[in-house]
Amino acid sequence: MPPLKRLKSSNVRHEDRPLTVIAGYLGAGKTTLINRMLADAVAPFAVIVNDLGALAVDQALIAGQQGTTIALTNGCACCQISADLAAQLARLRQDDFSALVFEASGVAKASRLASLTSQAEGYALAKVVTLVDGLDAPRLLSDAYLSPLIKEQIAAADWVLQTKRAEGVHPSLASISSNIGQLPSSGALPAALAPEYLFDQSGRLEAGIKAPLFQHRVIFPRPDVTAGLLQAFIADHLEIERVKGWLVGPTDAVLVQATRAHFQARSGARAQGQGLQFIWRGDVELDFSALT
Amino acid sequence: MIEVYVAKNIITMNPSLPEATAIAIRNGEILEVGSLESLSPWLIREDHQIIETFQDCVIVPGFIDPHLHPAMAAVILPMHFITAMPWTLPWCEVPASLTPRAFDQEMQRISATVDDEILIFWGHHDLWHGTMHRDRLNAIDADRPIVAWNRSFHELHMNSACMALLGITEASISGRAQIDFETGRFFENGLAFAIQKLNPYILSDTRFTLGLERLKQVVHAGGHTTIGDMAVGLFDFERELVTTAKIFERADTPFRIEQVPHGAVVTHNRSFEETQAVLTDLSANSSHRLNFRARVKLFSDGAFFSQLAQLLPPGYLDGHVGEWLTAPEVLHEHILNFWRAGYQIHVHVTGDMGVEVALEGLAKAQAEHPRLLHGFTLEHMGYATPEQIERAKALGASVSANIYYLHELSGRYAELSVGYERASTMGRLKTCFDAGITTALHSDFTMAPAQPLLNMWVAVNRINAQGEQMGPAECLTPNQALAAVTLNAAKILGIESFTGSLRAGKRADLTVLSDSPLTVDPLRIKDIRVVATVFEGLVAPIETA
Known part of the structure; x- marks a missing residue:
């Protein structure tokens, strides 16, 4: 997880409609919570359900409300070109409602949704709330396929609600986040979970964008760059961790394999001139003009 | 009428008769694969035409790609390709652009020859083409909207004219993650914002x-x-x-x-x-x-x-x-x-x-x-x-x-x-x-x-x-x-x-090649030319650039 920091108040866009993301694995109680919020709501709010991957039941439960169902495909940005979240948000923006709830698909990472929904024009992300089924949590947290996802959903949320467990927060949840409350098993939402609280934009966690640990680039060195020159270049640039590829001279080609501890250059049988790949630490720019 | 194609070699993918030199087709269906001699029981009974167009070529079963996405491709193909790997597209040959300079030169060349409302380049890759920046695109054409879409599809850069056309201002993107107004960069989740703005253009019916x-x-x-x-x-x-x-x-x-x-x-x-x-x-x-x-x-x-x-x-x-x-x-x-x-x-x-x-x-x-x-x-x-x-x-x-x-x-x-x-x-x-x-x-x-x-x-x-x-x-x-x-x-x-192999009874789906992928130097398989296809008996020649 990247480090999280509190959102600066200057970044709160008060004129925008608040948007709350409800995340959590299948069966955590997302739809139940949203239905209760709808029942308690004083001002109308819209609902977007991202449940295409799941067996479709959610939208039927969120009956009679303003809203829509969209497909967000994990990871692959090219899939956003069609009926994407941004387009749906833009469409809904024309309508009259005070806030928006986004029900995430069960396999969505909370941090990804936070950064995705924070892009929406005319909306401001208020909270990411993750629901965890307190009875199912021990199984999910030890499931080889699911535990990284469940942990991420918990760790990246502004507020975690435990559902379906009458007494106490499950210790395995408390060990991941101290920010865990319990959703009462029935009845009205407590004040801390009421729509007014969930749509309050202040004080949420800002999703940190992790700087890349390594950078990489392929360059095509000048023909006069020798192995010795390259070795000196590496020695001078402490960020460089790895160099692999070809030095193509006027008559021959040399295959270079280097780390900070090791430099190997040998004449290559397959002189294809496919470039020289550099991998270096940190987010600094490297100046390759000495080589190209 | 039976059409008989003769070829240097016919690779059938039928294990019982792996190679042949002639194939007889009627109404889009293969009657028989063999040699002119072995086909004679058909040929003495019916009108036929022996076609020698492909006599110096190698015929294989029609190629099948069991997994691609026409609709996704339709979104990308109208873009102008500038890529590190060479692409052979029927309407143009995309050269390998291996350096930042080569990338810019391609942008310039294309910019001078087409009149798209938004110029969209696809294929930019930091590894080869260096860091993209809106100023770099402004330098290609400051007045014309330009998008440089990353090879991964997960990132794009726009020039100032493009942002102006789409109504993107510093204020409208303030506080949004993964958008850099200064460099014109929209990546990962920030890309969703850019796509929303670009959708009307890239999804237009035309x-x-x-x-x-x-x-x-x-x-x-x-x-x-x-x-x-x-x-x-x-x-x-x-x-x-x-x-x-x-x-x-x-x-x-x-x-x-x-x-x-x-x-x-x-x-x-x-x-x-x-x-x-x-x-x-x-x-x-x-x-x-x-x-x-x-x-x-x-x-x-x-x-x-x-x-x-x-x-x-x-x-x-x-x-x-x-x-x-x-x-x-x-x-x-x-x-x-x-x-x-x-x-x-x-x-x-x-x-x-x-x-x-x-x-x-x-x-x-x-x-x-x-x-x-x-x-x-x-x-x-x-x-x-x-x-x-x-x-x-x-x-x-x-x-x-x-x-x-x-x-x-x-x-x-x-x-x-x-x-x-x-x-x-x-x-x-x-x-x-x-x-x-x-x-x-x-x-x-x-x-x-x-x-x-x-x-x-x-x-x-x-x-x-x-x-x-x-x-x-x-x-x-x-x-x-x-x-x-x-x-x-x-x-x-x-x-x-x-389909999928050449034998009596299957549809006549053929691909005609300049050389045999089975006997050519394996390193040259990709250089074999596709001369034509035959789809259910109908020849469709392939123009070469």
Whole structure:
């Protein structure tokens, strides 16, 4: 997880409609919570359900409300070109409602949704709330396929609600986040979970964008760059961790394999001139003009 | 009238008669494959014409790409390609642009020759082309809207004129993550914001139609006579049905499209019975070139190019984890539903953990309701362990692999993603052949060029973009690679009864080549020219640039 920091108040866009993301694995109680919020709501709010991957039941439960169902495909940005979240948000923006709830698909990472929904024009992300089924949590947290996802959903949320467990927060949840409350098993939402609280934009966690640990680039060195020159270049640039590829001279080609501890250059049988790949630490720019 | 084509060599993929020199065709159907002499029982009885156009060529069964995405391609193909890898497109030859300077020169050249409202370049890659910046695009043309879309598709840069056209101001993007106003960069989630603004332009009817027309040219130029649309509905189900019918169901389309619906889309808000009714109806209303059958596409783990494949331990070098496209238990439920109903099931799997979940689903289905010849297919299969491949065989699964991953990504992934051992054995295809699994190659176009000969070249030589051979123990023989783009690919789509090999009774789907992929130097397989295709008996020549 990247480090999280509190959102600066200057970044709160008060004129925008608040948007709350409800995340959590299948069966955590997302739809139940949203239905209760709808029942308690004083001002109308819209609902977007991202449940295409799941067996479709959610939208039927969120009956009679303003809203829509969209497909967000994990990871692959090219899939956003069609009926994407941004387009749906833009469409809904024309309508009259005070806030928006986004029900995430069960396999969505909370941090990804936070950064995705924070892009929406005319909306401001208020909270990411993750629901965890307190009875199912021990199984999910030890499931080889699911535990990284469940942990991420918990760790990246502004507020975690435990559902379906009458007494106490499950210790395995408390060990991941101290920010865990319990959703009462029935009845009205407590004040801390009421729509007014969930749509309050202040004080949420800002999703940190992790700087890349390594950078990489392929360059095509000048023909006069020798192995010795390259070795000196590496020695001078402490960020460089790895160099692999070809030095193509006027008559021959040399295959270079280097780390900070090791430099190997040998004449290559397959002189294809496919470039020289550099991998270096940190987010600094490297100046390759000495080589190209 | 019987048409008899003679050729230097005809590679049939029919094990009982692997090679021939003449093929007799009547009404789009193969009467017999053999020699002019052996065909005589037909020829003495009926009018016939001996055609020598291809007498110096090699004829193979019509190529089949069982997995690409016409609608996605239609969005990308109207863009101008500037890429590190050379692409051969029917309307232009895209040179390899290997340096920042080469990239800029290409932008300049194209900018001077076309009059698009927004100039969209696709293929920028930091590795080769250096850092992009809005000023760099402004320098190409300050007055004209320009977008430089990254090769990965997960990032783009706009120039100032483009931002002005789309109404993007510093204020309108303040506080948004993964957008850099100064450099004009929109990446990952910030890309969603840019796409929202660009959608009206990139999805306009004119561009989409142009994109599909171009796809038609790409498919033909690659030598295909059949392609699989491996997720109808990925983009927009209704629009895809309507536009593909309009563009492809025409007499001048020299190939058929086998349509496989996107499972999550067709089951959405429907009971399984309702889903089945819809799919049965689609199959019944299939046209000559566009066919739905009892097939479905499901998804397991995330995109391979985005390093979102789900991996078994030890996972990724940097410790990040992949993503699920479908929750494992939901995937299993979908598998069981379609399995019981007798469907051929295709599951997108990229990582070995994705494979694991798919195979568990198949094992459950087999335990509950055993089926033979069910055609359950692992699609893409970037990473899989040898033990998983053995289990896949035991359960009767097939493999349709994107081997281009190995060419484009293995060098980089060895260093930056998963380390050398797993990067060099991605696309573990010889193990699949040795296990006796029906194994095919696909392009997932535009993830890879739709050129079966190029894919064959990668599968046979396993040479990556850096020129290094990766995992030589997994190299296929040329014969295996040819099977993987013909007969095996037909089996993946469940259509091997009428295409995929050349024998009496099958449809006359042929690809005519300048040389034999079985005898040419394996390093030159990708340089073989596709001369023409024959689709159900009709010759469709391929113009060369």
